[in-house]
Amino acid sequence: MTSVRSLSSWPFFFASIVVALVASGAAAKAPVRKAEQSKPTNSATKAMHKVAIQVNENDKALMDLALNNAKNVIDYYKEKGETVAIEIVAYGPGLNMLRADTSPVKERIAPMSLENPNLAFIACGITQANQSRAEGKPVTLISEAKVTRSGVVHLIELQKLGYAYIRP
Numbered sequence: 001m002t003s004v005r006s007l008s009s010w011p012f013f014f015a016s017i018v019v020a021l022v023a024s025g026a027a028a029k030a031p032v033r034k035a036e037q038s039k040p041t042n043s044a045t046k047a048m049h050k051v052a053i054q055v056n057e058n059d060k061a062l063m064d065l066a067l068n069n070a071k072n073v074i075d076y077y078k079e080k081g082e083t084v085a086i087e088i089v090a091y092g093p094g095l096n097m098l099r100a101d102t103s104p105v106k107e108r109i110a111p112m113s114l115e116n117p118n119l120a121f122i123a124c125g126i127t128q129a130n131q132s133r134a135e136g137k138p139v140t141l142i143s144e145a146k147v148t149r150s151g152v153v154h155l156i157e158l159q160k161l162g163y164a165y166i167r168p
Contacts, residue, residue, distance in 0.1 A: 047085035047118055049077055050163040052155055055094035060104040063097045065168040067108050074116055084118060087158060091124035091151025095131065098123045098145040106142050113144040124151030 051073055053066050070086045077084040088097075096102045098121055103109070113119060123145040132139045141147070148154040159165055 047083040049073075049082060049084040050158070050161065051084060051086045051166060052158040052163040053086065053088045053166045053168065054155060055088060055090040055097050055168075056092045056151075058093035058096040058102075062168055063094075063103075063105045064108075066097075066166075067105060067112065069166060069168055070116075070119060071112065074119065085120075085163075086116075086118065087120045087122050087154075087163070089122045089124070089148075089151045089155050089158075090145075091127050095123055095127045095139075095151075097121075098141050099131075100140040100142050103142060109142060109144050121145045122151065122154055123147050124154075125149045127151065 051070075053069060055063060055066050066088055070088060073084055073086060090097045097105060098109075100106070109121060113121065121142075121144045123141050125147045126149065128139050128141065128147065155165065
């Protein structure tokens with residue numbers, strides 16, 4: 001179990017990652033997109049229901065399940081005349097869901113994103129930087145992806161804002 005004391009070292013951990021990336025030159029190779037800790041959109045904060053869906057595995061079946069969960073929730077509340085905001089947060093191996101070169105579900109994401117303005121696809125910036133460094137090239141994400149500094153922290157922040165947490 002993680003103690004509160006160890007959580008206070010997170011800023012140091014993130015700073016050390018940035019220093020290591022800059023020192024290795026990976027930061028210069030990384031995409032230009034700035035990864036800040038993102039917040040829900042204004043329309044999302046006005047939604048009656050809020051859902052965060054985690055994707056942390058490079059598994060097409062799991063990614064499809066996450067997308068199916070999102071569609072089912074959207075359809076359910078639409079039938080009731082109620083609004084829902086959904087954020088699918090991908091980190092670790094799950095970032096492959098939002099990568100332009102490896103996503104096995106990108107053909108599903110584009111139309112879902114267009115049809116549902118309260119559906120957001122959130123990519124972990126730490127994972128993106130780590131994959132870029134490991135591969136020696138920038139990791140490009142699909143256009144629907146919004147980058148946040150840390151996918152895990154984003155999920156924590158969403159839960160604080162009252163989002164239901166789903167792990168397919």
